[in-house]
Amino acid sequence: MFESIHFESTGRKTTNASKPEVLEKLRSIVGEENVVVDPQRVEPYGADAVKEKFPPEAVIFPKSTDEIVAILQLANEYRFPVTARGGGVGYTGGAVPIDGGIVIGTDRMNKLMEISVDDLYVVCQPGMRTIELQNTAAEVGLLFAPDPASYKDSFIGGNIAENAGGMRTPKYGVTKHHVLGLEVVTATGEVIRTGGKTVKNVVGFDLTGLMCGSEGMLGIITEATLKLLPMPEATSTVRANFHSMEAACKVLTKFTPHGLLPMAMEVLDKFCVEAVEQNFAFGLSKDANAILIVAVDGSHDEVDKNAALVEQIIGENGGFDILRARSKEEEDKLWDVRRAISPSLMKYGSLKINEDVVVPRSRVPELVAKIEEIGKRNDTFVANFGHAGDGNIHVNFVVDREDKDAIARARKCVAETFQLAVDLGGTISGEHGIGYVKAPYLDYAVDRPTLEIMKAIKKVFDPNGILNPGKMFI
Numbered sequence: 001m002f003e004s005i006h007f008e009s010t011g012r013k014t015t016n017a018s019k020p021e022v023l024e025k026l027r028s029i030v031g032e033e034n035v036v037v038d039p040q041r042v043e044p045y046g047a048d049a050v051k052e053k054f055p056p057e058a059v060i061f062p063k064s065t066d067e068i069v070a071i072l073q074l075a076n077e078y079r080f081p082v083t084a085r086g087g088g089v090g091y092t093g094g095a096v097p098i099d100g101g102i103v104i105g106t107d108r109m110n111k112l113m114e115i116s117v118d119d120l121y122v123v124c125q126p127g128m129r130t131i132e133l134q135n136t137a138a139e140v141g142l143l144f145a146p147d148p149a150s151y152k153d154s155f156i157g158g159n160i161a162e163n164a165g166g167m168r169t170p171k172y173g174v175t176k177h178h179v180l181g182l183e184v185v186t187a188t189g190e191v192i193r194t195g196g197k198t199v200k201n202v203v204g205f206d207l208t209g210l211m212c213g214s215e216g217m218l219g220i221i222t223e224a225t226l227k228l229l230p231m232p233e234a235t236s237t238v239r240a241n242f243h244s245m246e247a248a249c250k251v252l253t254k255f256t257p258h259g260l261l262p263m264a265m266e267v268l269d270k271f272c273v274e275a276v277e278q279n280f281a282f283g284l285s286k287d288a289n290a291i292l293i294v295a296v297d298g299s300h301d302e303v304d305k306n307a308a309l310v311e312q313i314i315g316e317n318g319g320f321d322i323l324r325a326r327s328k329e330e331e332d333k334l335w336d337v338r339r340a341i342s343p344s345l346m347k348y349g350s351l352k353i354n355e356d357v358v359v360p361r362s363r364v365p366e367l368v369a370k371i372e373e374i375g376k377r378n379d380t381f382v383a384n385f386g387h388a389g390d391g392n393i394h395v396n397f398v399v400d401r402e403d404k405d406a407i408a409r410a411r412k413c414v415a416e417t418f419q420l421a422v423d424l425g426g427t428i429s430g431e432h433g434i435g436y437v438k439a440p441y442l443d444y445a446v447d448r449p450t451l452e453i454m455k456a457i458k459k460v461f462d463p464n465g466i467l468n469p470g471k472m473f474i
């Protein structure tokens with residue numbers, strides 16, 4: 001049950017959270033029905049998308065900031081670990097209580113508090129699903145731009161705590177670019193308010209920025225004020241085949257001289273193409289050793305002009321079988337190929353180790369070529385796809401779950417890939433974060449003095465080390 005390919009586990013820890021008096025106090029804070037200790041019911045809260053299980057001692061479902069304050073005060077008094085959880089679809093084990101203690105499920109804190117069309121912001125609780133926020137904004141003609149592919153399951157709190165990216169990042173940036181202000185309960189139970197409702201705000205240190213990507217280690221986000229944008233009138237998507245991944249990735253920098261910044265630029269290599277074709281029979285060409293998908297948005301006129309330009313640039317740079325969607329349905333079909341990759345890759349093995357290195361986008365062709373070499377050198381299957389437009393490649397080493405040697409080789413590939421990304425001027429994670437999965441590699445990317453400052457910040461927010469222990473720093 002506690003098997004992890006990432007570290008030796010000593011099994012579930014029993015902490016002070018399991019003391020009857022503590023559970024009684026938790027029940028009095030959130031109500032009997034919102035404290036779950038039944039082993040079967042807590043089990044799903046012991047895993048995220050990494051799919052390694054470390055069930056908590058209890059799952060607590062608070063409804064308000066005040067309840068979270070009381071829980072954290074109790075955790076400090078009795079010194080037990082507290083791990084915040086959103087949708088539980090993180091890719092680095094961030095929401096998983098590897099040191100035991102309680103999980104705070106934010107599911108009940110899912111209210112929309114305010115939406116302002118004039119001032120282009122929305123205020124909501126952290127348990128709102130990303131898709132719900134996007135839909136709510138769209139209903140009043142506005143766009144919440146961050147769009148992780150997990151948007152149907154992920155929560156806003158999880159997006160902020162992981163600083164999630166997505167398809168639209170090349171044009172719109174990542175989650176932190178859309179967070180104006182936060183209410184946070186620090187580990188000691190203090191309520192702090194960062195930022196505000198304005199895009200401009202230079203009063204004091206940027207604690208909003210600090211909380212974005214803090215992986216539930218500094219405080220629990222209890223309310224977020226998020227930036228909205230006018231919804232673009234139209235979007236258009238172009239998909240093209242290439243004879244090599246290198247050729248597809250070389251196109252990424254060809255739009256800039258034309259003054260064009262596509263909204264999304266995604267690539268997939270031949271193994272992804274083969275896998276999705278076998279699984280879903282989209283009718284993809286056997287000659288496609290790579291596929292590039294490029295999307296633009298704006299007014300109808302702009303989009304028509306820019307989509308034609310995208311087709312032209314792709315055609316001039318080795319793309320063939322170029323398809324442009326002429327309707328929303330056609331556009332969805334072009335994107336279906338991209339969405340189908342992740343599950344399809346399981347045809348290559350029963351364990352997929354998915355990393356998300358990032359490099360300056362001009363280095364992507366070199367990155368993918370060298371990752372293929374790493375796979376070959378270590379006799380390990382690797383498939384690459386991802387948000388190439390912002391340099392973020394999802395590297396998938398796929399092996400047999402029962403084959404310990406193959407797993408060890410894949411782990412060697414991971415270490416070499418991280419070093420490669422750093423050597424190319426990038427880093428070890430573009431959007432999935434560190435959690436416990438990448439904690440052993442943090443010093444590949446962060447030097448000692450910087451790491452010391454990060455640890456000192458953690459100490460200020462969480463002097464007793466109760467929030468999400470075992471993550472990021474080991």
Ligand SMILES: Cc1cc2nc3c(=O)[nH]c(=O)nc-3n(C[C@H](O)[C@H](O)[C@H](O)COP(=O)(O)OP(=O)(O)OC[C@H]3O[C@@H](n4cnc5c(N)ncnc54)[C@H](O)[C@@H]3O)c2cc1C
Pocket residue numbers: 048049083084085086087088089090091093094095096106126147148149150153154155156157158159160161162163164165166167215216217219220221222342431432468
């Ligand atoms: C199929 C799939 C596709 C994905 N695609 C993308 C993608 O395109 N882009 C991308 O960036 N990521 C992607 N991810 C990764 C993941 O979904 C994102 O990191 C997402 O933001 C996680 O949200 P969550 O609500 O599930 O967070 P969780 O997994 O529940 O938690 C993640 C971290 O946030 C902390 N946390 C949660 N809520 C709070 C809170 N209220 N206060 C403080 N800390 C909190 C947790 O403690 C944990 O450390 C994908 C994952 C899957 C499975």
